[in-house]
Amino acid sequence: MYRWWVFVHLIGVFGFLAAHGVSMGVLFRLRRERDPAKVNELLQLSASSTRAFYPALGILLLAGIVAGFLGHWWSQAWIWAAIGILLVVTMAMYAVATPYYRRIRFVAQAMEGGSQAVTGQQFDEILRSPRPNWIAAIGAVGLLAILYLMMFKPTFGISSTTPAISIPAGTPVVEVSAKNSQFDAKTLRAPASEAFRIVFHNDDPGIPHNVAIYMDSSAKQALFVGTIFNGPKIMDYRVPALPAGTYFFRCDVHHNMTGTLEVAAASSSSPSSSSSPSS
Numbered sequence: 183m184y185r186w187w188v189f190v191h192l193i194g195v196f197g198f199l200a201a202h203g204v205s206m207g208v209l210f211r212l213r214r215e216r217d218p219a220k221v222n223e224l225l226q227l228s229a230s231s232t233r234a235f236y237p238a239l240g241i242l243l244l245a246g247i248v249a250g251f252l253g254h255w256w257s258q259a260w261i262w263a264a265i266g267i268l269l270v271v272t273m274a275m276y277a278v279a280t281p282y283y284r285r286i287r288f289v290a291q292a293m294e295g296g297s298q299a300v301t302g303q304q305f306d307e308i309l310r311s312p313r314p315n316w317i318a319a320i321g322a323v324g325l326l327a328i329l330y331l332m333m334f335k336p337t338f339g340i341s342s343t344t345p346a347i348s349i350p351a352g353t354p355v356v357e358v359s360a361k362n363s364q365f366d367a368k369t370l371r372a373p374a375s376e377a378f379r380i381v382f383h384n385d386d387p388g389i390p391h392n393v394a395i396y397m398d399s400s401a402k403q404a405l406f407v408g409t410i411f412n413g414p415k416i417m418d419y420r421v422p423a424l425p426a427g428t429y430f431f432r433c434d435v436h437h438n439m440t441g442t443l444e445v446a447a448a449s450s451s452s453p454s455s456s457s458s459p460s461s
């Protein structure tokens with residue numbers, strides 16, 4: 183589900199960039215055009231392409247927000263930084279581009295209408311303005327910054343530190359790690375009819391995982407659902423006593439991360455980790 187929303191989000195990004203491609207092309211084409219009628223035509227082409235901005239931007243934002251919730255990203259700095267950059271870049275590009283376009287359109291329409299108020303030389307100066315370079319530079323820097331944030335999801339050093347975990351002596355413990363979005367064990371073992379702990383190491387920076395236990399692989403009946411959290415972090419889950427049996431566990435964020443939990447009477451099963459015989 184998360185991947186689908188990221189997919190839709192990227193479709194919005196492509197639409198947004200394609201619409202910008204037209205107006206960027208016009209922007210640089212304008213600098214070489216001196217015929218007022220053709221300048222007006224180009225401006226109309228650009229204006230019609232900007233109409234595609236808004237639906238694409240809407241798709242981009244909607245899918246991005248949904249994916250932000252599904253991926254549990256809202257507690258992370260990078261997503262807010264990306265939104266901030268999008269806002270600032272949008273406003274900056276609008277502020278730089280709008281007066282430029284407006285001025286050219288005003289002069290070109292007057293000239294096409296037969297006005298002699300602006301000479302060909304003055305029109306040339308307006309069209310040769312360095313503004314298109316600025317507009318393109320702001321957009322490119324903003325796009326690269328957002329792309330970097332999306333790909334690398336930097337924590338900016340404000341990731342949560344690992345709290346000390348204290349587990350009373352004699353409590354059965356099951357350890358499992360997630361790395362590169364995979365569990366390090368396909369099978370976990372726990373004692374029957376006894377509450378136990380799962381010490382879960384999420385070793386994936388900025389990626390949310392959890393461990394949830396279900397009756398079977400249909401994952402319809404949950405027996406225990408661990409808190410979803412971003413790595414790198416360790417959490418200990420308090421799992422209630424389960425009757426002997428074979429259960430299914432998975433990460434609720436990544437349904438391809440699965441395994442089997444074997445719950446057996448303490449005497450008949452060899453303990454998987456530091457669980458000790460009850461005193």
Ligand SMILES: [Cu+2]
Binds near residue numbers: 392433436439
């Ligand atoms: Cu996961």
